[in-house]
Amino acid sequence: MKSVKELLLSEKPQQDITVAGWVRTIRELKNIYFVELNDGSTVKNIQIVFDNDAISNEEVSKLTTGSSIKVSGDLVESPAPLQKFEIKPKKLQIYCINDAEKYPLQKKNHSFEFLRTIAHLRPRTNTFGSVFRVRSTFAYAIHNFFFNEGFFYIHTPIITTSDCEGAGQMFQVTTLNLEEIARSGKLDYSEDFFNKKAFLTVSGQLEVENFAQSLSRVYTFGPTFRAENSNTTRHLSEFWMIEPEMAFFELEDNMDLAEKFIKQTLTFTMNKHPDEFEFFDKWIEKGLLSRLDNVLNSPFERITYTEAIEILNKSGKKFQYPVFWGIDMQSEHERYLTEEYFKKPIFVTDYPKEIKAFYMKRNEDGKTVRAMDLLVPKIGEIIGGSQREDNLENLLTNIKEKNLNEEDYWWYIDLRKYGSVPHSGFGLGFERAIQFITGMTNIRDVIPFFRAPGWAEF
Numbered sequence: 001m002k003s004v005k006e007l008l009l010s011e012k013p014q015q016d017i018t019v020a021g022w023v024r025t026i027r028e029l030k031n032i033y034f035v036e037l038n039d040g041s042t043v044k045n046i047q048i049v050f051d052n053d054a055i056s057n058e059e060v061s062k063l064t065t066g067s068s069i070k071v072s073g074d075l076v077e078s079p080a081p082l083q084k085f086e087i088k089p090k091k092l093q094i095y096c097i098n099d100a101e102k103y104p105l106q107k108k109n110h111s112f113e114f115l116r117t118i119a120h121l122r123p124r125t126n127t128f129g130s131v132f133r134v135r136s137t138f139a140y141a142i143h144n145f146f147f148n149e150g151f152f153y154i155h156t157p158i159i160t161t162s163d164c165e166g167a168g169q170m171f172q173v174t175t176l177n178l179e180e181i182a183r184s185g186k187l188d189y190s191e192d193f194f195n196k197k198a199f200l201t202v203s204g205q206l207e208v209e210n211f212a213q214s215l216s217r218v219y220t221f222g223p224t225f226r227a228e229n230s231n232t233t234r235h236l237s238e239f240w241m242i243e244p245e246m247a248f249f250e251l252e253d254n255m256d257l258a259e260k261f262i263k264q265t266l267t268f269t270m271n272k273h274p275d276e277f278e279f280f281d282k283w284i285e286k287g288l289l290s291r292l293d294n295v296l297n298s299p300f301e302r303i304t305y306t307e308a309i310e311i312l313n314k315s316g317k318k319f320q321y322p323v324f325w326g327i328d329m330q331s332e333h334e335r336y337l338t339e340e341y342f343k344k345p346i347f348v349t350d351y352p353k354e355i356k357a358f359y360m361k362r363n364e365d366g367k368t369v370r371a372m373d374l375l376v377p378k379i380g381e382i383i384g385g386s387q388r389e390d391n392l393e394n395l396l397t398n399i400k401e402k403n404l405n406e407e408d409y410w411w412y413i414d415l416r417k418y419g420s421v422p423h424s425g426f427g428l429g430f431e432r433a434i435q436f437i438t439g440m441t442n443i444r445d446v447i448p449f450f451r452a453p454g455w456a457e458f
Contacts, residue, residue, distance in 0.1 A: 004044070
């Protein structure tokens, strides 16, 4: 059996081929039926021309949009100007006929809001089929990049007892009988499954840092969970993170790797899916290809947080959120810097220590940390990273200042006692990256089944 993509990329006609898929459209013209078939391998359809030579019109006329079929026949040159080949069928096998009136995906434009309510069917549309093909290839490109750079893939735990970010926005995991606790008023975590409080991870960073102290270059790529009550186009409750950690890397080395990572994985993905990116450029974001080409061919700018604040204050632009030194920059600030001022991706470094996590290494000024965020047009922050604090005394000070429980991080502290070295790492939100490269505006539309406040369907 051949895929639709394989057949469309054929260099010459073929005899006795078989293809299976779902009917996208069917139209009749003078007792000839033209069926557009798609199997999910490409955004393009292949045309099957039923002209009553081998298969009766009665059989073909049963077909409706979304029906599943298998066709055997010959791949022949097409007289139509927009396609090189079409299929002249010899045999038709029908798997399932849809009720034309009840099938949710009619031959018309459906809103993304509506398609989210039928997430089990939306991959059959051109947009979502393209998004998820690109998502799959981009994930492969990430693993391929790190393999070629000498990294080792580490599976970090999904269940944890420590909060990497210290924000407290974590989903608790328990086997305790909540109804019984509500009746009795007694809560004893020593009777819980892990004998203590446990949560879904917000990041695999701390654990992967552990392995960087022995294997030097490592990364994790897995699901993370944030109990953040935020209904925006940029936030999910469950999403995927790519988190590399590198021993003997200073902050500058970290930024060099992040830039190389973005450019190489994007290049790989675009080369594998030219039709999908052409589709995105035409139907999702006009000018997408030009924007991505600018990313690939421009050196990323590097500025400090202090310089960024100065630029924003001198812009003359009225922002919704006031600009002053010490703020955690909002998306509108980040997008101004990337879209209007520099017109390309930028690294912002040396953030105030108060708005960054406890594990980041402090600068000599005592006010800022060796952090770096990569900001890109359309999205804003896409990568967050830093040089990690490798000094034991300084780390203990940071934990205390952030009002964290030192006992929760005992093993992490041990890493600074035994063979500590300078090390760095970063985190990339996978879904935000998919948004960035496809032009999709809502993060709920780049993950197969989104999880968000008030929504855990499918």
